[in-house]
Amino acid sequence: MCGIAGILYKDTVAKADIGKALISMLDGCQHRGPDSTGFALYHDAVPGQYRLRFIVDEGDDIAAAIDDIKERLAEFQAQVIDEELVGAGFRLDIRFDGDLQKLAYEMEHAAKLSSIGESLDIIKDVGGAHDIDDVYSVARFQGTHGIGHVRLATESDVAPEASHPFWATGFADIAIVHNGQITNYYKMRRRLEKRGYFFNTDNDSELIAVYLADKLKNGVTLKDALKATIEDMDGTFSFLVSTKDEIGYAKDRLAAKPMVKYEDDNIIAIASEEVSLNKLFPGRALDTSEPAPGTFNTWQRSISA
């Protein structure tokens, strides 16, 4: 139960104020979800350099958990460039050129890994958009695109790890924000687990992320993967997905969850409510449209070679 927002700057210059834009958009729909807020932010990748975020529990165990994380990284010959303990999280920047999925699964067992990517950085915690910004300085983030989420916890706990966005556990640079409920969750999850995928939470949004990542890994385009989602997933959903250079949406056939988009030459912005889009353009009546039920689409950055 929540609100979602996403924005992509189409031009190749990759220094847009993504953090600020998403803070405004999420603040605009905070009424839809006061429990927690999260951001998936993308900047231009430095090949071989990854950012990892872990959720660390409070207490004396933090030091031990961090030691454990570093020890395992060392086993994988990952080189730590930078680290920071902030809010409920521990951030690490590393250089790594081995098997990323293997590393990711290994790190999962060491601690609660909430994000991994060359471009992607997921910042999420309990509280509102501005609360998160106060702790994590989201407004300073400059980049290319991002998605965000405000959450009203209904069936699972209010905790940083239950917040969105979700990354596709095991896959770098894929994130998802979702409003709705996947009703064939366990059936779909069991299918993916049988094929060796690992789930970090019981949240249905993580399922969508892993489902999409699996398709992408097998060479399916994001667009086709979204199309398959509408076929395969039951329930009510409106979600946004982002990869290194794309952003996309899918909406269920019953259109039970809201979504509205605005597009011009420079940006594509999508949100649960127009009030979030208007936060980007105060005082301006926007030419918006609503995606139809059972539809999907993707937008790509115009990357120069």
Place this chain on the structure above:
Amino acid sequence: MATIDLSLTPVRKANELIRQYGAGGEDVQILNPDARHHIGVGLTHPIKVTVRGSAGYFCAGLCDGPTFEIERNVGWGLADNMLNGTVIVNGNASAIPGVAVRGAEVIVRGNVGSRAGQVMKEGTLLCAGNANFMAGYMMYGGRMIILGNSGAQLGQDMTGGAIYVGGKINDLGTDAMLTDLPADELQELMEFLDKYKVSFNGTFRKVVNAGKKLKYARSEPRVRVIPFFEASGDNDYWNAKVQEDIHVKAQIGRYRIRGYGTSRALPHLSDLAFKRDLSAIPADPDVVGKVNMKTEIGGRSGANPIKLSMPVMIAPMSYGALSKSAKLAMAIASRLSDISENTGEGGMSDEQREEANQLIYQCLAGRLGWNIHDMQRANGLEIYISQGAKPGLGGQLMAKKVTPEIAKIRGIPPGIDLRSPSRHPDVLGADDLVIKVEEFREATGYKTPVSVKLGAGRVRDDIKIAYKDGFDFVELDGMQGSTGAAGNEVLEYVGIPTLAAIQEAMDALKEVGGDKDMPIVLMGGIKDGADAAKAIALGARAVAVGTSAIIAGGCIACLQCHVGQCVVGIATQDPEHEKRYNIQAEAENTHRYLESLRWQMAAIAHAHGYGDIHDMSRGDLVALTPEAAEITGLPYAPEYRNRTESLLVAS
């Protein structure tokens, strides 16, 4: 013309100003709306409001009389439940524009989102562009004009009214059909388009209800009355009631609809006992004066709380299921005992409003009888999500009871087997519900408490959502509650017992830290002061009585409420039957019964040494059965089974 700049003035303040300008007859323009929600909600004066930009959810919602013009787009629920007036949107409208309108003219020059005109009753909704999925879903009346194309399932489950489509029709929904368009009707359409300067050169096709689902093929037969004890208790195998179910199904060939609640023995408050041996304590004739029973409910958000002389309410029962006379008697009894009455689904009558001191107004998914004027004269509002007797299902009112008068109040065609929708058009999740609650607060100036009625199902999650969505209180209804009509198997086998419901609710509230500030009113099989005192000891702030209140007022518990020919004049709309009901006498009977609850609760609290009924706590209770102990976590103490728990015996 006055100007309000929403970049400077919050919507809540702006709406106060708009109403003031309305009272003074001055038009208003809104600058920098930036798609904010609730612009102009609750306006009952015929002024013009111009929104210079886009508006968010529920723009022009719950209004009567004004004219709105919105320069660009609007969000969900445009002109929600609008009675009279005009709304013009120059851009697009999101989902459910014109939801539940009752006379207004709503014009959208762009496209409209899903479920346009859902449960609309009267008036016109014009979409000059294309309409999305399920336009006219469950509409009861009025007309919808779509100049462009219409999406899938047009007119799904529509009951009345007409839809005119100028473009392509994707497909028709269940029970909708194409029909001829008479020339005079076409003429009226063209005049309407001219009035709003909308041009159209195509050909209209008309869609109406096909009439295949409006009534059950066969009605339930009347059956002889079986004593309730033969239908209940331990003997629930081939008992008289089970045989009767089979006989009825043998005649109608489908599931059986009947009144009342479950007849099965379920864990209940009677499976708990007070630890203290109350029989040993002499009754004090003045006990009522020695225990504070006054209870306020609903002040959590700063609204004026409902003030009760004791922690008891009359449970929601509709005018429709019950006769007007029976509803009046309930209102009078509530006044005599200084507690609250509840309208139930069927709207509010002037007489009921006059008789009841404290009246809660219930809002259901079909918005039957719902309107801004009654909202503003209610003491509390209640959003019905579901009911303990049939969680997840809408109400049923069989054709015999859908008289012209009932149909008029509810805004539906007369003589249909009314199956009320189970799902609110604008509440598809906790996130939408937040915005709905805010709309109600805006419409009533934040003065009236807004509550939610939950049929016990997924209690733990639902209570947490209710708490987070800011409801002032919750009416929690367990499986032992009754209803005017529902499927027999639903009554018997769906639902969560009242005892389990209150326990889960209190556990959930503790988990989110809300056990002190969001009161629970427990209902579903509360039959005496001992039940009420136990409910309060378990954490309920008050109880509500429905079935026991109408039994006190003459109901003979024959389970035939759905038939509409109630022999005592309670569950009927037939004037001949209703004549048998003596309003004043039954009001007094019900009042005396309510006073017995007061006396019993006071006596129980007093015997425990408490000066306030709310001093009762879990520590005062034990469980008499392993099941009740498991459900409540109270100590299992079978040795208490033989003890008298009521002071009635001791006195």
